[in-house]
Amino acid sequence: MIFTWTILDTWIVATGAACAMACAVLGNFLVLRKISLMGDAISHALLPGIVTAFLITGSRASLPMFIGAACAGILTAWLAEWLRGQGKVDAGASMGIVFTSLFALGIILLSRYADAVDLDVDCVLNGTLETSVIGDTVTWFGRNDIPRVFVVLLTVLTINLGIVTLLYKELKISSFDPQLATTLGINSRFMHYLLMSLTALTTVAAFEAVGPILVIAMLIVPAATAYLLTDRLPVMIGLSLLIAFFAAILGHIGATGLPRLVGLNDSTTTAGMMASATGVIFTIVMLLSPKHGVIARVWRRRSLSHRIVSEDVLGVIYRAEEDDRIATPQLLMQIIGRSGHTIGKTVHRLIRKNLVVSDDQRTMQLTDTGRDAAKLLVRSHRLWEQYLSEHTTVAADHVHSTAERLEHVTDQVLRNKLAVETRSQLDPHGRRIPQE
Amino acid sequence: MHDLIRTITLQDYNTRVVVFGVAALGIACGLVGTFMLLRKRALMGDALSHATFPGICIAFIIFQLAFGTGGKQLPVLLSGATVTGILGIGCVLLIRHSTRIKEDAAMGIVLSVFFGFGTALRGVIQKLPASNSAGLDSFIYGKTASMIASDAWTICIIATLSAAVVLVLYKELKLLCFDDHFARGIGRSVVAMDIVLMGLMTVVTVVGLQAVGLILVIALLIIPPAAARFWTDRLGMTALLSAMIGGFSAVCGALISAVVQDMPSGAIIVLVAAGVFVFSLIFGVKRGVVARAIRRAKAREHLDSDNRTTASVAS
Numbered sequence: 202m203i204f205t206w207t208i209l210d211t212w213i214v215a216t217g218a219a220c221a222m223a224c225a226v227l228g229n230f231l232v233l234r235k236i237s238l239m240g241d242a243i244s245h246a247l248l249p250g251i252v253t254a255f256l257i258t259g260s261r262a263s264l265p266m267f268i269g270a271a272c273a274g275i276l277t278a279w280l281a282e283w284l285r286g287q288g289k290v291d292a293g294a295s296m297g298i299v300f301t302s303l304f305a306l307g308i309i310l311l312s313r314y315a316d317a318v319d320l321d322v323d324c325v326l327n328g329t330l331e332t333s334v335i336g337d338t339v340t341w342f343g344r345n346d347i348p349r350v351f352v353v354l355l356t357v358l359t360i361n362l363g364i365v366t367l368l369y370k371e372l373k374i375s376s377f378d379p380q381l382a383t384t385l386g387i388n389s390r391f392m393h394y395l396l397m398s399l400t401a402l403t404t405v406a407a408f409e410a411v412g413p414i415l416v417i418a419m420l421i422v423p424a425a426t427a428y429l430l431t432d433r434l435p436v437m438i439g440l441s442l443l444i445a446f447f448a449a450i451l452g453h454i455g456a457t458g459l460p461r462l463v464g465l466n467d468s469t470t471t472a473g474m475m476a477s478a479t480g481v482i483f484t485i486v487m488l489l490s491p492k493h494g495v496i497a498r499v500w501r502r503r504s505l506s507h508r509i510v511s512e513d514v515l516g517v518i519y520r521a522e523e524d525d526r527i528a529t530p531q532l533l534m535q536i537i538g539r540s541g542h543t544i545g546k547t548v549h550r551l552i553r554k555n556l557v558v559s560d561d562q563r564t565m566q567l568t569d570t571g572r573d574a575a576k577l578l579v580r581s582h583r584l585w586e587q588y589l590s591e592h593t594t595v596a597a598d599h600v601h602s603t604a605e606r607l608e609h610v611t612d613q614v615l616r617n618k619l620a621v622e623t624r625s626q627l628d629p630h631g632r633r634i635p636q637e
Numbered sequence: 638m639h640d641l642i643r644t645i646t647l648q649d650y651n652t653r654v655v656v657f658g659v660a661a662l663g664i665a666c667g668l669v670g671t672f673m674l675l676r677k678r679a680l681m682g683d684a685l686s687h688a689t690f691p692g693i694c695i696a697f698i699i700f701q702l703a704f705g706t707g708g709k710q711l712p713v714l715l716s717g718a719t720v721t722g723i724l725g726i727g728c729v730l731l732i733r734h735s736t737r738i739k740e741d742a743a744m745g746i747v748l749s750v751f752f753g754f755g756t757a758l759r760g761v762i763q764k765l766p767a768s769n770s771a772g773l774d775s776f777i778y779g780k781t782a783s784m785i786a787s788d789a790w791t792i793c794i795i796a797t798l799s800a801a802v803v804l805v806l807y808k809e810l811k812l813l814c815f816d817d818h819f820a821r822g823i824g825r826s827v828v829a830m831d832i833v834l835m836g837l838m839t840v841v842t843v844v845g846l847q848a849v850g851l852i853l854v855i856a857l858l859i860i861p862p863a864a865a866r867f868w869t870d871r872l873g874m875t876a877l878l879s880a881m882i883g884g885f886s887a888v889c890g891a892l893i894s895a896v897v898q899d900m901p902s903g904a905i906i907v908l909v910a911a912g913v914f915v916f917s918l919i920f921g922v923k924r925g926v927v928a929r930a931i932r933r934a935k936a937r938e939h940l941d942s943d944n945r946t947t948a949s950v951a952s
Binding site for chain 1: 674677678679680682683732735736737738739741742744745746748749750751752753754755756757758759760761764778852853855856859860862863866899900901903904905907908911914918924926
C-alpha cells in the first residue's frame with residue numbers, strides 16, 4: 202500500500218517539527234552544561250503543577266495550566282539545586298529525588314480528583330499529536346485550518362530562538378566556563394534559571410501535543426548528535442535544528458510504517474516514533490561521524506598502529522644495513538616484538554608502497570625512498586636519545602624506550618630544534634645521527 | 638473503623654501478600670540503591686527502568702502474534718523487560734566509552750529513545766485485534782493491588798539473593814564505591830564489580846516494575862539511601878538504614894493505599910519515602926541541616942571566644 206500524504210500529515214509533521222526544534226535549540230546548552238537530565242526531571246515534575254492548575258481554575262484553559270506547570274518546572278530546578286548545594290546530596294540523586302516525588306504527587310492528585318479534572322493520564326503522559334491537530338484550529342493569515350498547538354509551538358520556537366540569539370554570548374560563556382562568565386560580570390545563576398525556565402516553558406507548550414517523552418528526546422538527542430559532528434557552537438545549534446526537523450518527518454513516516462511490520466493497516470503514536478527516529482539518526486551519526494564517530498576512531502587507531510609498526514620495520518632494516526647484517530622476518534619479530542602475522546602484513550604493505558624490496562621472501566632491503574624514510578625515523582630516535590641523556594637526568598642506557606615512543610610523533614621542525622639543542626653528530630651509544 | 642483495624646493488623650490475606658511483597662522490594666531497593674548512590678550512578682536506574690518498557694511491549698506483541706493470547710504472562714513480560722533493560726545500560730556505557738558524550742546525555746538519550754519506542758509499540762498493541770493492553774499501563778504507574786502470593790515470593794527471593802550478594806561482596810563493593818582506582822591498583826576488576834552492581838539493580842528494578850511502576854521504582858533506588866546518608870557516615874550503617882527506610886516506606890504506602898480510596902500505591906510509597914527524606918534532611922544527626930547549623934554555630938562561638946582571648950591578651 203502506498204503512503205498517501207494529506208494536509209493532516211503536513212500539520213502533524215509541522216507541529217512535531219516546531220516542537221522538536223524548540224526543544225533542540227535549548228538542548229545544546231543543556232548537553233554542554235552536562236545537565237541534560239534536567240529536561241527529564243522538569244518534564245516529569247510538571248504533572249502536579251498542571252493538575253493543581255486544573256483543580257484551582259477548573260478549566261483546561263492554557264494560561265492557568267501554563268502558569269501551574271511553569272511554577273512546578275522552576276520549583277524542580279530550584280529544589281534540585283538547593284538539595285545539591287545546601288543538602289550536600291549528589292547532583293544526580295537530588296534531581297531524581299525531586300522529580301520522582303513531584304511526579305508521585307501528581308499521580309496521586311490525578312487519581313484522587315480524576316473525575317473533577319477531566320484529565321486523561323494517557324493524554325498527559327504520552328501526548329496525542331494526531332488528534333491534537335484536528336478540531337482545535339485558529340485563523341491566521343487568512344487560513345482557518347491552522348491547528349492551535351502548531352501556533353503555540355511556533356511561538357515557543359520563536360521565543361527560544363530569539364532569546365538564544367540575544368543572549369548568545371552570555372549563554373555560550375556561562376556554559377563553557379562559568380568561572381570566566383562570573384568574572385566578566387555575567388550572572389551564571391541567572392543564565393541557569395533562564396535556561397530552566399525556557400525548558401519548562403517549552404515542555405508545557407509541548408505537553409498536550411506530544412507528551413513529555415518526545416520533549417526529553419528532542420532536548421537531548423539532536424544536540425548530542427550535533428555534538429558528535431562539530432566542534433563549533435553555531436554549527437552545532439544549526440545541525441541540531443536540522444536533525445530535529447528530519448526526525449519529525451521520519452517519525453511520522455515510521456508511525457505509519459511500524460504497525461505494518463505486524464500486519465496491521467493502521468498507525469501508531471507519532472510522538473513515540475519521532476523519539477525513536479532521533480535514536481536512529483543518533484546511532485548512524487555515532488557510527489559514521491567523520492571526526493568523533495566510532496568507526497572513524499577505530500580507523501584512526503588502526504592506521505596509527507599500522508604506521509608505528511611500519512616505521513619500526515623500516516628502522517630495524519636500516520639499522521641492520523648499517524651493521525652490514527641481513528634483515529630477516531625473524532630479526533624483525535625479535536626486535537619489534539609483534540607477531541609474525543602482523544610483521545608479514547606490514548612488510549607486504551611496505552613492498553606495495555615500494556619502500557622495501559624482498560627478492561627471495563627471506564631477506565629484505567630498503568629501496569631509496571624507503572631508506573630516506575627510515576633515515577628520518579632513526580635520526581629522530583637518536584636525536585631524542587642524545588637530547589634526553591644531555592638535558593635530563595635519564596641514564597644513557599634508559600633513554601631508548603622513551604625515544605622509541607617519541608620517534609613516531611617527531612616532525613621536521615622538532616628534529617631541527619633537537620639538532621640545535623644537542624649539536625652532536627653521535628648518539629649516546631656512539632652511533633652516528635643520520636643527516637636529513 | 639473495623640476495616641481499618643483489619644487492614645493495619647494484616648488480617649486480610651490480600652493486604653498481607655501486598656505488604657509482604659512491597660516490604661521485600663523496598664528493602665532490596667534500599668540496599669542496592671546505597672551502592673548506586675555512592676558510585677554516583679543514582680540516575681542509572683532512571684535510564685534502566687525506562688529502557689525496560691519497549692521490552693515489555695515486544696514480549697507482549699510476540700506472544701500475542703505467536704499464541705493468540707497469553708501475552709500478559711508476567712514472566713514473559715519481565716523477561717522482555719530484562720533484555721531491553723540490559724541493552725539500555727549497555728548502550729549508556731557504549732556511548733559514554735566510545736564517544737565524547739558525557740554520561741548524563743548518554744542516559745538521557747537511552748531513556749527517551751527507548752521509552753519513545755515503547756510508547757510507539759504500545760500504540761501498535763492498542764490497535765491489535767482482540768488484545769487487552771490495559772495491563773501494560775500498570776508497568777508504567779504500578780499496581781500493587783494486582784500482586785499475588787507468587788509475585789510476593791518472587792520479590793522476596795530476589796531481595797534475599799541481593800542481600801546475600803551484597804553481604805558476600807561487601808568489601809569489594811565498598812572499594813568500588815569509595816576508591817575504584819585503588820581497587821584497580823590491587824588487581825580487582827572494576828568492570829566485573831560494576832557488572833555485578835548493575836545486575837543487582839536490573840533485577841530489583843524489573844521485579845519492582847509491576848509493584849510501583851517504572852517511573853517510581855527509580856525513587857525507591859534513590860530516596861532511601863539519600864535519606865540514610867544524613868544519619869551516618871558509615872557504609873554498613875547507611876546500607877542498613879537505607880534498607881529499613883525503603884521497607885518502612887513501602888509498608889506504610891501499601892497500608893495507606895489499602896485503607897484510603899483512590900490512592901495509587903506506587904505514588905504513595907514514594908511520597909512516604911520523600912517524607913522520610915525531608916525529615917532526615919532536617920534532623921539527620923550527621924549531615925542534616927539542623928545538625929550542620931548547630932556545628933557551624935558552635936565553631937563560630939569557639940572562634941569568637943578564641944578571638945576574645947587573643948584580643949584581651951594583646952591589650
